[in-house]
Amino acid sequence: MLDILVNIVRGLFGLAVLIALCYGLSKDRKHIDWRLVFSGIGLQLIIAVLVVKVKYVATGFELVSKLFVKILQYSSDGSRFIFGNLVDDAAIGAQFGFQVLPTIIFFSALTSMFYYLGILQRVVFVFAWVMNRTMRLSGAESMAAAANIFIGQTEAPLLVRPYLERMSRSELACLMTGGMATISGSVLAAYMAILGGDDPAERIIVGKRLLTASIMAAPAAIVLAKVLFPETKRIDTHLEVPKESIGLNLFDSITAGTTQGVRLAVIVAAILIVFIALIAMINYILIEWIGSVWGFNSVIESWTDGAYEGLSLQLLFGILFSPVAFIIGVDFGNLLTVGQLLGEKLVLNEFFAYITLGDMIKDGTLTDPKATLISTFALCGFANFASIGVQIGGISTLAPGQRDKLAKMALRALVGGTCATLMTATIVGAISG
Amino acid sequence: MALVFEILRALLGAGVLIFFCVWLSEDRKGISKRLVLGGLGLQIIIALLVLKTPYIGGGLEFIARLAVYLMEFSLQGGEFLFGELALDSSYEAIFAFRVLPSIVFFSALTSILYYMGILQKVVYAFAWVMQKTMKLSGAESLAAAANVFIGQTEAPLMVKPYLERMTRSEITCLMAGGMATSAGAIFAAYVSILAGDDPALQVLVGKRLISAFIMAAPAAIVCAKILLPEREEADTDLRVSKESIGINIFDAVTGGVTQGVKLSVNVGAVVLVFVALVAMLNDLTGWLGGVTGFNTVVKEATDGGFESLTLQFILGVVFMPVAWLVGVDAGNLLSVGVLFGEKLILNDLVAYTTMAEMVGQGNLTTEKSIVVSTFTLCGFASFVSVGVQIGGISVLAPGQRGNLAKMGIRAMIAAFCASLLSANLAGLLIG
Numbered sequence: 001m002l003d004i005l006v007n008i009v010r011g012l013f014g015l016a017v018l019i020a021l022c023y024g025l026s027k028d029r030k031h032i033d034w035r036l037v038f039s040g041i042g043l044q045l046i047i048a049v050l051v052v053k054v055k056y057v058a059t060g061f062e063l064v065s066k067l068f069v070k071i072l073q074y075s076s077d078g079s080r081f082i083f084g085n086l087v088d089d090a091a092i093g094a095q096f097g098f099q100v101l102p103t104i105i106f107f108s109a110l111t112s113m114f115y116y117l118g119i120l121q122r123v124v125f126v127f128a129w130v131m132n133r134t135m136r137l138s139g140a141e142s143m144a145a146a147a148n149i150f151i152g153q154t155e156a157p158l159l160v161r162p163y164l165e166r167m168s169r170s171e172l173a174c175l176m177t178g179g180m181a182t183i184s185g186s187v188l189a190a191y192m193a194i195l196g197g198d199d200p201a202e203r204i205i206v207g208k209r210l211l212t213a214s215i216m217a218a219p220a221a222i223v224l225a226k227v228l229f230p231e232t233k234r235i236d237t238h239l240e241v242p243k244e245s246i247g248l249n250l251f252d253s254i255t256a257g258t259t260q261g262v263r264l265a266v267i268v269a270a271i272l273i274v275f276i277a278l279i280a281m282i283n284y285i286l287i288e289w290i291g292s293v294w295g296f297n298s299v300i301e302s303w304t305d306g307a308y309e310g311l312s313l314q315l316l317f318g319i320l321f322s323p324v325a326f327i328i329g330v331d332f333g334n335l336l337t338v339g340q341l342l343g344e345k346l347v348l349n350e351f352f353a354y355i356t357l358g359d360m361i362k363d364g365t366l367t368d369p370k371a372t373l374i375s376t377f378a379l380c381g382f383a384n385f386a387s388i389g390v391q392i393g394g395i396s397t398l399a400p401g402q403r404d405k406l407a408k409m410a411l412r413a414l415v416g417g418t419c420a421t422l423m424t425a426t427i428v429g430a431i432s433g
Numbered sequence: 434m435a436l437v438f439e440i441l442r443a444l445l446g447a448g449v450l451i452f453f454c455v456w457l458s459e460d461r462k463g464i465s466k467r468l469v470l471g472g473l474g475l476q477i478i479i480a481l482l483v484l485k486t487p488y489i490g491g492g493l494e495f496i497a498r499l500a501v502y503l504m505e506f507s508l509q510g511g512e513f514l515f516g517e518l519a520l521d522s523s524y525e526a527i528f529a530f531r532v533l534p535s536i537v538f539f540s541a542l543t544s545i546l547y548y549m550g551i552l553q554k555v556v557y558a559f560a561w562v563m564q565k566t567m568k569l570s571g572a573e574s575l576a577a578a579a580n581v582f583i584g585q586t587e588a589p590l591m592v593k594p595y596l597e598r599m600t601r602s603e604i605t606c607l608m609a610g611g612m613a614t615s616a617g618a619i620f621a622a623y624v625s626i627l628a629g630d631d632p633a634l635q636v637l638v639g640k641r642l643i644s645a646f647i648m649a650a651p652a653a654i655v656c657a658k659i660l661l662p663e664r665e666e667a668d669t670d671l672r673v674s675k676e677s678i679g680i681n682i683f684d685a686v687t688g689g690v691t692q693g694v695k696l697s698v699n700v701g702a703v704v705l706v707f708v709a710l711v712a713m714l715n716d717l718t719g720w721l722g723g724v725t726g727f728n729t730v731v732k733e734a735t736d737g738g739f740e741s742l743t744l745q746f747i748l749g750v751v752f753m754p755v756a757w758l759v760g761v762d763a764g765n766l767l768s769v770g771v772l773f774g775e776k777l778i779l780n781d782l783v784a785y786t787t788m789a790e791m792v793g794q795g796n797l798t799t800e801k802s803i804v805v806s807t808f809t810l811c812g813f814a815s816f817v818s819v820g821v822q823i824g825g826i827s828v829l830a831p832g833q834r835g836n837l838a839k840m841g842i843r844a845m846i847a848a849f850c851a852s853l854l855s856a857n858l859a860g861l862l863i864g
Contacts, residue, residue: 086518093516101514270694273510273534274541274686280506347683389684407680 010329011430015041017327018419018426022227025412027169031230039134040223041423044216048427051212058208065192065207069200072189075106100190101269105261107186111151112257116250120150121241124159128239131219135226138235140167141174143242145218152186152264153179153382154394159242164399172402173229173409173416174222176391180383180417181221182214183350186261187268190351194358195376209373213380213424220420228412268351271386275348279313286311304336307365314356317343328378328422329429334371341375346418349384370429377425383417439760443861446758447473450850450857454659457846463662471566472655476648476858483644484862490640497639501632504621507538522630528786533701535621537693543583543617544689548682552582553673556591560671563651567658570667571595573603577610577650584618584696585611585813586825593674596830602663604833605840605847606654608822612814612848613653614646615781618693622700623811626785627792641804645811645855652851660847661840700782703817707779715743735767738796745787748774759809759853760860765802772806777849780815801860808856814848 019037026032050057079087079102086098114120127146131137137145140163147156157164157175167175183191188210196203247253291297291311300308300315308315315336322339330338337360345353357375360366366375382390388410396403451469455461482489511519511534519530546552559578563569569577572595579588588611589596599607615623623642628634679685722728722742731739731746739746752770761769768791776784788806791797797806813821819841827834 092518092524093512094514094518095516097514097516266694266698267691269514270534270537270690271687273507273514274538274690274693276510276513277503277506277508277538278541278686280509281503284502284506385681385683386687389680389687392680410680 007329007430011426014328014426014430015423018224018423019227022224022416022419025415026228026230027412028230028232031232032227033136033230036135036137036226037223040219040226041427043131043134043219044424044427045431047212047216047219048424048431051208052428052432061208061211062204064211065204068189068192068207069196069203071106071110072103072193072203075103075189078102078106097269100193101265103189103193104186104265104268105258107189108261108264109254109257111185112246112253112260113250115151115257116245116247116253118241121159124150125239125241127215127218131222132237132239135219135222137174137222137237138171138231139163139237139239141171141222141235142239144171144175145178145222148175148178148182148221149214149218150185152184153182153387153391155184157395157398158244161242161244161398164395165401167399167402168231168233168235169405169409170226170229170231170233171235172405173225173413175395176406176409176413177221177225177228177416177420178218179391180387180413181217181224181381181420183210183380183382186264187351188214191354191380194354195361197358197362206376209376210380212428213377213421216377216424216427217381217420220423221417224416224419224423225413228416229409271349272351272355275352279348283312283314286313286316307337314340314344317347321346324422328374328426330371330374331368334366334368337366338371338375338378341379345379345381346384349386350379350381353379370432373432374425374429377428378421380424381417381421383414383421385414387417388414439861442758442760443857446760446857447854449758450656450854451659454656454847454850457843458660458662460662460664463664464659465568465662468567468569468658469655471568472563472651472658473854475563475566475651476655476854479648479651480644480855480858480862483647484859493640493643494636496643497636500620500624500639500643501635503539503542504535504624504635507535507621510534510538527625528704529701532622532625533697535625536618536697536700537690539621540618540693540696541686541689544678544685544692545682547583547689548677548679548685553591556582557671557673559647559650563654564669564671567651567654569606569654569669570600570603570663571669571671572599573606573610573654573667575671575673576607577654580610580614580653581646581650582617584616585614585818585822587616587692589826589829590676591674593676593829595668596826597832598668599830599833600663600665600667601836601840602658602661602665603667604836605661605844606657607826608837608840608844609653609657609660609847609851610650611822612818612845613649613656613812613851615642615811615813618696619700619782620646622782623785626782626789627807629789638807641807641859642811644859645808645852648808648855648858649812649851652854653848656847656850656854657844660843703780704782704786707783711744711779715741715745718742718744718747738767745771745775748778755853756805759805759857761802761805762799765797765799768796769802769806772810776810777815780817781810781813784810804863805856805860808859809852812848812852814845814852816845819845 051061076087076099079099083098086092086094124146128142132142140160144156144160147159156179191210192203192207196206247256287297287310297310300310318336318340321342322335324342325335325338341353341357344356366372392406392410396406483493511531515530518524518526556578560574563577564574572592576588576592579591589607620642624635624639628638679688719741728741731742749767749771752773753766755773756766756769772784772788775787797803823837823841827837
């Protein structure tokens with residue numbers, strides 16, 4: 001009983017801190033619409049309770065997750081055709097390159113297909129409708145936020161392309177924060193493979209969590225975007241299913257999705273190579289030069305019980321972000337590890353952080369189920385420093401007139417997107433503990 | 434006695450290379466003797482400093498060691514994605530899974546240094562020295578210095594505001610500088626091809642390549658300025674373009690990664706196509722050789738080194754005299770000739786790969802031949818690069834497209850001569 005109470009208090013404390021942070025950074029505190037803020041948080045709470053506590057909804061999510069796992073297997077069939085043994089052979093150890101990355105291509109093609117068929121737009125419409133009603137948003141921003149659940153931060157704006165040039169500052173904030181607070185369907189499957197390992201049951205659990213996190217992040221992002229940049233202009237609440245189509249026919253759209261997926265997969269691969277190499281470089285300097293000369297390494301090793309071998313970037317992340325881990329409800333024993341994950345996600349990217357989380361689960365560094373759950377939710381979003389450039393570049397090609405606004409708002413959108421995933425993590429941590 | 438002969442041969446080699454450029458010059462009277470002598474003097478001083486002075490040589494070795502460490506780090510990234518394929522050379526997939534990823538990493542590193550402004554400062558220092566010794570325009574000295582570190586289509590970015598106003602002579606200089614040098618992003622690729630897994634050899638090769646990178650810049654200017662002397666009044670203002678390459682450092686890294694991916698995919702594809710094309714051509718020449726009986730002639734003449742009449746053999750024979758001029762020892766003339774030819778008509782990476790095979794099979798027997806080859810092959814001078822430059826630079830300065838197209842081949846010749854000049858000098862000093 002006391003446990004539950006502590007959980008709830010910590011959850012409320014976390015929410016208050018996150019909202020206070022965005023309130024502090026707000027551009028126009030007087031015009032914050034508190035009704036919107038509370039209904040947005042309420043909406044998240046309802047989604048979380050439905051998924052976690054109501055059996056029907058839980059089974060529904062599980063079904064979708066099962067479907068994803070099946071699709072992952074089909075994707076592996078495709079990879080096996082091209083790469084043969086390289087896909088599964090543990091002795092070669094190239095599963096990441098030849099099994100995980102190809103899933104991005106297949107899921108990107110599938111997304112395109114659903115887009116072409118108009119299915120994606122209808123699903124997005126449903127989510128947008130709910131948010132539009134509960135939070136009194138403009139049509140374009142609810143569509144954009146809902147689309148971000150399923151597709152990436154530079155693809156979602158395509159759904160509201162006709163409105164982009166006319167969007168107000170607050171609407172743009174919604175669009176950008178929504179992009180940072182969520183991931184995309186094409187990488188979701190990859191994370192299921194990374195966190196779930198080869199075990200289908202484990203993959204289903206992870207998939208369910210990632211789906212929930214993605215859906216909850218949409219209202220969370222809106223809430224924080226509207227705290228950071230409250231709407232002051234009259235908005236057009238009219239909501240319609242976007243007409244813009246991709247491709248001449250179904251096959252053309254699949255090809256387009258494949259091309260996009262290839263580009264994404266190659267860039268993900270390249271970024272991972274570079275980040276791993278850069279961190280190895282920075283750690284070499286920190287551990288071999290600074291740590292060993294000043295004698296930090298042995299102190300750190302005994303202090304962390306061998307979890308960190310020395311003054312590494314990971315440790316610095318852990319120390320720097322452990323307060324954040326505490327705010328979102330992580331128990332004392334796991335603050336450093338979860339802090340490390342949060343830092344990796346913000347500074348590098350969520351792909352990298354999920355890989356670390358996967359390794360931590362595998363080698364037993366992170367055993368606490370609540371910490372794992374919170375981490376899975378908190379990492380589920382594109383909010384990292386590189387995304388600033390991705391968004392400014394990507395969205396301003398669609399709406400060149402908004403470039404200045406995008407550039408000015410990007411850093412706040414990053415804060416909003418980060419806080420949004422932290423918020424979903426806080427809520428889930430509080431109610432499932 | 435042998436030493437005197439070698440010195441004479443080196444002088445002859447340098448003389449022939451210079452006269453070849455003079456012969457092709459558009460305006461022999463306009464050639465500035467001060468510039469040529471200044472440039473050659475600068476090259477000799479640099480060579481003596483980097484190859485013969487212990488302190489600076491030690492500094493260079495330190496940089497080479499750092500680069501080898503960086504390659505280790507890059508390997509960790511490759512290992513994560515591709516496992517044993519990147520580590521274990523018995524899979525024979527090192528080129529794809531180790532060399533190509535290293536290009537991505539080094540490209541990202543270059544972007545970081547560029548974003549932080551460090552690269553510009555180093556480039557400025559180089560440019561300053563060259564401008565003072567050779568009386569060059571500001572833009573062309575910057576471009577030549579930038580080419581030491583970055584590739585032939587990225588270096589022009591540093592002088593982007595000046596590109597449209599550049600004279601023909603400046604454009605030739607820019608292009609020759611691009612082709613006489615390589616790019617920092619490719620550096621690690623060269624080292625892994627030539628040195629494999631041996632750390633000591635990696636440092637040695639790395640040190641030589643860095644020397645080659647630095648020495649090539651003044652040499653390229655000299656050759657370009659002989660081929661196309663400056664007749665107009667050039668702007669001597671030395672200023673690095675302030676253009677930024679990213680919104681923040683992470684954006685710059687992403688930009689570098691994207692560029693690196695493009696480069697490495699392209700390198701992989703071009704090498705694949707060239708190797709296949711050469712195999713196809715060799716089948717054809719082999720058939721011709723069989724019909725005409727040349728195959729047996731070739732086989733006897735090379736003691737079985739070549740089984741039949743191949744493209745390599747033809748290139749080897751054509752470039753043998755060049756190899757002799759730059760100081761290659763008698764027994765290795767044909768092999769080194771093959772390498773020179775492959776570099777010029779294919780590209781540097783294919784030629785280095787062949788060179789690594791030759792060293793492995795014992796076809797390059799003397800240290801001097803290896804040094805001369807390492808220095809000559811280091812650079813982008815090839816027919817493909819002419820197209821790359823015309824395409825790449827004319828995107829930045831559309832008004833110069835005509836000039837670029839006209840100067841392309843000349844710039845390539847200048848660049849090749851520049852690499853040969855460095856190789857000649859290096860061969861004499863350390864061979």
